[in-house]
Amino acid sequence: MSVTAAQGFSAAGIAAGIKESGNPDLALVVNNGPRRAAAGVFTSNRVKAAPVLWSEQVLKGGEVTAVVLNSGGANACTGPQGFQDTHATAEKAAEVLVGHSAGEIAVASTGLIGTLLPMDKLLPGIETAAAALSEHGGEKAAIAIKTTDTVHKTAVAGGQGWTVGGMAKGAGMLAPGLATMLVVLTTDADVDAAGLDSALRAATRTTFDRVDSDGCMSTNDTVLLLASGASGVTPEQGEFAEAVRTVCADLARQLIGDAEGASKDIRIEVINAATEDDAVEVGRSIARNNLLKCAIHGEDPNWGRVLSAIGTTKAAFEPDQLNVAINGVWVCKNGGVGEDRDLVDMRYREVEITADLAAGTESAVIWANDLTADYVHENSAYSS
Amino acid sequence: MSVTAAQGFSAAGIAAGIKESGNPDLALVVNNGPRRAAAGVFTSNRVKAAPVLWSEQVLKGGEVTAVVLNSGGANACTGPQGFQDTHATAEKAAEVLVGHSAGEIAVASTGLIGTLLPMDKLLPGIETAAAALSEHGGEKAAIAIKTTDTVHKTAVAGGQGWTVGGMAKGAGMLAPGLATMLVVLTTDADVDAAGLDSALRAATRTTFDRVDSDGCMSTNDTVLLLASGASGVTPEQGEFAEAVRTVCADLARQLIGDAEGASKDIRIEVINAATEDDAVEVGRSIARNNLLKCAIHGEDPNWGRVLSAIGTTKAAFEPDQLNVAINGVWVCKNGGVGEDRDLVDMRYREVEITADLAAGTESAVIWANDLTADYVHENSAYSS
Structure with a gap:
């Protein structure tokens, strides 16, 4: 085709x-x-x-x-x-x-x-x-x-x-x-x-x-x-x-x-943003956080790293109103501990992170990959 | 003390x-x-x-x-x-x-x-x-x-x-x-x-x-x-x-x-910038480029990744006037191939990258680390 x-x-x-x-x-x-x-x-x-x-x-x-x-x-x-x-x-x-x-x-x-x-x-x-x-x-x-x-x-x-x-x-x-x-x-x-x-x-x-x-x-x-x-x-x-x-x-x-070295495909959906630009900015910030990318690789639903990433943006939100779900489990509610993180099943390649900014009605989806030792290997082991 | x-x-x-x-x-x-x-x-x-x-x-x-x-x-x-x-x-x-x-x-x-x-x-x-x-x-x-x-x-x-x-x-x-x-x-x-x-x-x-x-x-x-x-x-x-x-x-x-998992300490000096803010922006962009961080880990003087990182910034520069030295060897001159990259000795922990923007007289130094499999391991292997 x-x-x-x-x-x-x-x-x-x-x-x-x-x-x-x-x-x-x-x-x-x-x-x-x-x-x-x-x-x-x-x-x-x-x-x-x-x-x-x-x-x-x-x-x-x-x-x-x-x-x-x-x-x-x-x-x-x-x-x-x-x-x-x-x-x-x-x-x-x-x-x-x-x-x-x-x-x-x-x-x-x-x-x-x-x-x-x-x-x-x-x-x-x-x-x-x-x-x-x-x-x-x-x-x-x-x-x-x-x-x-x-x-x-x-x-x-x-x-x-x-x-x-x-x-x-x-x-x-x-x-x-x-x-x-x-x-x-x-x-x-x-x-x-x-x-x-x-x-x-x-x-x-x-x-x-x-x-x-x-x-x-x-x-x-x-x-x-x-x-x-x-x-x-x-x-x-x-x-x-x-x-x-x-x-x-x-x-x-x-x-x-097919991203090199990746073991997870991460779908990051930012919802209830004040503007689409805010949603994209927050999504990118989450997508680029190396610590979170490592945690996802380790199948660790580490929502604190999601909040840390959101906190670096200029998007409209109040820290104590943020909600985060990982694979459908709202592990962070109102900026603090939410549902039991042990409920999160991360065994599959696709991982879904939902970040609720509680600041409006706009949304955006960003796709990212995890950060793995294979990624490091493929980008460092061969001289080029 | x-x-x-x-x-x-x-x-x-x-x-x-x-x-x-x-x-x-x-x-x-x-x-x-x-x-x-x-x-x-x-x-x-x-x-x-x-x-x-x-x-x-x-x-x-x-x-x-x-x-x-x-x-x-x-x-x-x-x-x-x-x-x-x-x-x-x-x-x-x-x-x-x-x-x-x-x-x-x-x-x-x-x-x-x-x-x-x-x-x-x-x-x-x-x-x-x-x-x-x-x-x-x-x-x-x-x-x-x-x-x-x-x-x-x-x-x-x-x-x-x-x-x-x-x-x-x-x-x-x-x-x-x-x-x-x-x-x-x-x-x-x-x-x-x-x-x-x-x-x-x-x-x-x-x-x-x-x-x-x-x-x-x-x-x-x-x-x-x-x-x-x-x-x-x-x-x-x-x-x-x-x-x-x-x-x-x-x-x-x-x-x-003492950064976790790091094998290199990278001193990034941006020189001849139009403003100090430009120098800092370019330095940070280089410091955060995962591909470059992997290359430095692999002791690969991959100056193309430095230029790619500089190109994402809003700093004042002309692409065909950029110069980059790694450990004192000007591997990139005027935006293209410079001195022989085989001259670059990267065996030691400290690596120095100099980015010459040829746009002014300001400068800044940013310190960073390389990206290693150990970093990934330490940030993914333990659930937290």
Whole structure:
């Protein structure tokens, strides 16, 4: 399924030799039209990789013919040469695809920061990938963008006569020295760039932006949405936006489920907040508290650490009105001891923390992972 | 030395039975005058433990006769009963010390959040501690406030005829379920409450406030400075403030050196920042980056993770002008690859990261620790 679930797209995933392991490392996604509308959201990290700087420019035009994605190197912190390499990648794809310009080609990279890509392998790889393009190539493309992902991630949704599909890799910045969440979504719905942009921003705001595996923001995060219009159907915008959100939420959940070294997926729901921003701020603070993340790993319903985390925020609340449930047991009531913590069953991978701010009616959900010795090992044991 | 290095103070540390281990768990520090001026700074966490709420009120009077400190329980998130227990603790100390009121007695607690203190052991313990008060009791007091500290921490500084001494426990919130950095400083200098407050705030701002072992803010952090005036000397304010800062910096460095599970002490110096606030923001962002903390643990000079962390801040800088040195080797120059990373020697416990923002002339130093499997173990393996 993946990026070729929607009509009008072909894709390929090949091993270009960028990774020393010989594993697949280059993906090509091509929009065969008739429409080539596109939207994108990128990392808000101010230290942006060359492909992010390039693709931001491409997306300003509102049209994307193809996306070249590579694993095995992030092309971040690589200076003018790194940007030239991204430009050369787009030029090569434009040349191979015939009749297109580099300005329609988005580029995304993932892997080590601070090293140049092996262009002598990447450029010939684009030719190989173009020759392998197929309307059934979505799975292979999803596999080629994996770094330390244990599984490739794809999702699909849609409506009457139209489809939204996508692929993703990464989870925050979990890998050793690696950067990046890369996501490409495609649709055969006939939607213009403005409609895509609106749907994509709304979707990422409550999905990928609320996944916080380890609190680390990448230099390379890229989410693209391409529309071919091949279905000839223009869905109602709300329905379309909901389908995009569904695919994003599905992929985001898969990223958390495959986060490196994690043993728990933590769903943090903040309820009764004065504002949605308050709910998100509190959720993130809980998601990033290393002591709590350790406690969850140890299956210890340590609600004191939740309160400590809430206490560091500027959100509206009174300390003696806070309530916290872990897996449905309200272990903290009115800022103090609540139900018996021994009632909390934490044996399963998914853990649910509910923080009730008793300050309003807004809410938000943030997904996070626990902190484990495996996480430390995977991010310290290999020099990179 | 500790809190009895200065004249006019007596102290004791005893085992009251608060800790199930039977280790020392109750400390009493008494200012015998003639002056009883005091200043304090407390956690900025909005979820404050009962003893913090109590002592903040006491300090508003500018006079403290004695400080009761206990380990074995934080008395945080304990509701009205917790506050009553703190009040009863102060009343008991006032009664035992004769001729004083509870309003002059500061209280500090450290240990588990969310459980009430065993007052049947704590209150008799105050009598025992009062009977054991000694002008040589500083070391025992420092030992009695330890939780998972492997060593007790004391420091001393001073000038012509006057002394500042102190004790500390904890490091951020490193212990399993435990909260707290507790610090008591004493001086025999003849300084009023305003002078103490000014010196203490200036000192903590650049010492304890810039120690960031694991990014977690406690509900119980308390730093007190008591002056007896027993030396009869009133030092020049700048000289006095510098002595207070020296003791605070010494204790802060000891806290980092004893942080649970840590294998590295990381000195992060941000230079050439546009403002001191920028320097601190960037330093904290680097200090809290889990991926970088793992890399340092693995003795991997992964400067890309430093740049990623800097990129999440609002500080003034241009990405292509950033420079980063690790242990003196400028591994990143102008936002890209610099000197050979193989030149970096990271075998020793202390690691120095220098981040040059090339945006001004301000600077700041933040101390942090690495992230290790031992940290995860110590904060997850024991249920608390």
